[in-house]
Amino acid sequence: xxxxxxxxxxxxxPPLEKELTQRHIDAYSxxxxxxxxxxxxxxxxxxxRTTLAQGMMSTAYVSEMMTRLLGAGFVRGGTMSVAxxxxxxxxxxxxxxxxxxxxxxxxxxxxxxxxxxCENQHGQxxxxxxxxxxxx
Amino acid sequence: MTVPSMTEFTPLTYEALTIGExxxxxxxxxxxxxxxxxxxxxxxHHPWFSGSSPFGGAVAHPTFAANQALRLRHSxxxxxxxxxxxxxxxxxxxxxxxxxxxxxxxxxxxxxxxxKQYMVTEFVxxxxxxxxxxxxxxxxxxxxx
Numbered sequence: 001x002x003x004x005x006x007x008x009x010x011x012x013x014p015p016l017e018k019e020l021t022q023r024h025i026d027a028y029s030x031x032x033x034x035x036x037x038x039x040x041x042x043x044x045x046x047x048x049r050t051t052l053a054q055g056m057m058s059t060a061y062v063s064e065m066m067t068r069l070l071g072a073g074f075v076r077g078g079t080m081s082v083a084x085x086x087x088x089x090x091x092x093x094x095x096x097x098x099x100x101x102x103x104x105x106x107x108x109x110x111x112x113x114x115x116x117x118c119e120n121q122h123g124q125x126x127x128x129x130x131x132x133x134x135x136x
Numbered sequence: 137m138t139v140p141s142m143t144e145f146t147p148l149t150y151e152a153l154t155i156g157e158x159x160x161x162x163x164x165x166x167x168x169x170x171x172x173x174x175x176x177x178x179x180x181h182h183p184w185f186s187g188s189s190p191f192g193g194a195v196a197h198p199t200f201a202a203n204q205a206l207r208l209r210h211s212x213x214x215x216x217x218x219x220x221x222x223x224x225x226x227x228x229x230x231x232x233x234x235x236x237x238x239x240x241x242x243x244x245x246x247x248x249x250x251x252k253q254y255m256v257t258e259f260v261x262x263x264x265x266x267x268x269x270x271x272x273x274x275x276x277x278x279x280x281x
Contacts, residue, residue, distance in 0.1 A: 018179055027177035029203070036217055046217050046279060055220035056206060060178040060199045067182065067198065072190040075198055078227040084220055 013098035055084035074133035082129035148213035159208035195230040205259040208241040217279035
């Protein structure tokens with residue numbers, strides 16, 4: 001948790017690895033019929049090769065990475081803006097990455113802005129954006 | 137004896153959506169079991185979720201209540217299918233175990249891009265006293281029936 005004082009623009013955050021099983025998706029989304037997340041037949045009917053993870057799960061991964069970095073300065077005072085650019089399927093393995101983009105004054109604190117993204121096992125970006133929090 | 141008000145659900149269509157229409161979720165009691173289930177779902181078992189934290193007691197994952205907000209439209213519409221396109225959060229205060237939280241939202245835009253239909257909703261998740269905990273907005277693509 002004491003990483004923050006060493007941070008500078010361009011610093012690469014330790015990546016997170018996430019395996020997305022159907023069981024994780026079920027726990028996240030709640031099992032429902034006629035859901036592209038938990039009903040495989042329905043997902044196929046909608047044109048997907050299998051069930052999809054909710055995009056929101058990737059925001060949780062980014063949140064985990066930022067909380068590891070900034071602790072309370074992300075839980076209270078954090079922000080995130082993410083676009084979901086590729087579907088994430090059950091069985092995919094995501095790597096969550098971040099690179100420090102900016103440090104700027106924010107009141108009495110310093111706000112640290114990070115470019116964040118998730119990529120799948122094929123190296124395709126699935127979510128891209130920024131997240132920020134306070135260095136306390 | 138008063139008759140309880142009933143919600144009339146209609147299919148969600150681009151045409152049915154009105155910019156400015158508002159949604160309110162049910163209230164959710166934040167239980168230790170819910171926090172644990174969320175931690176399992178996203179594979180994040182931070183010690184603050186189950187024990188003491190800098191905020192005085194156990195807190196939930198910052199994105200814990202995001203689905204309450206994302207599902208606001210389900211409080212009025214039958215949603216055929218959709219894809220989440222964009223998400224923005226501001227984490228203002230931690231969500232603590234034992235809180236009762238509720239999300240309110242308002243449709244702020246709808247548009248068609250490359251033949252796809254989108255809706256944009258701004259939201260706030262609050263505690264029982266109305267203190268904002270999380271604010272944000274999200275963009276959802278509608279998948280027609």
